[in-house]
Amino acid sequence: MQYVTLSHWLLDNSPVHIGLKKPEINPNSQISRGDGYNSYIINVENHSGTHIDAPDHFLNNSKQISNYAPNELIFTNPIILEIFKGQNELIELKDMVGAYLNDADCIFFRTDFEKYRDSDPEKYLTQNPGISPEVIYWIRENFKNVRCIGIDCISISSYQNPNKGKEAHLNAFKIDGNLGESLLLIEDMKLSEIKNGDLKCVIVIPWQIEGIDSAPCTILAEIE
């Protein structure tokens, strides 16, 4: 068995949503200063770096990330959809034509916008593509095995389309008799080094912090 990560390391200059506090990772005890050991103090917002959004992010008093059992964070039929998108574009229903989702329990959207994460962080944060609310609703309505959606850009919300972005999040989380269970959303994923056929199983490991809506996470993928 071979594993790769589909999450980015968190650095103090990791790109984070506009308006969030930059991550701070500061030395505390340091051997170089005469202390007996090395340690650090980290101060980050919970939506920093690769992170997983749970329903409580947009729906007060709903499921927080600590309310998920480990089994709910393991996906044995993950698929990657390669739908390349440029700046400010949304993944629309017409992009889903031909996608085979019947067995999927998790869908990762590879937009290829990840290429700007290091080379042009400003563009990565302010021109990102997103997922239309209609696509989220359609997935929940028609593919009830799907429990998680991920994307290789800073958010499923296009920064320039905030209303659509909010609606997309609400469509992912809201309770509705026509729809399958609420989705989890993984944002700021690392998908550039993986192809669809490679994936066998995905394990999402959020930071184990209680009382918060969502959390940074490590994503392990078992590959062929």
Ligand SMILES: [Zn+2]
């Ligand atoms: Zn988020």
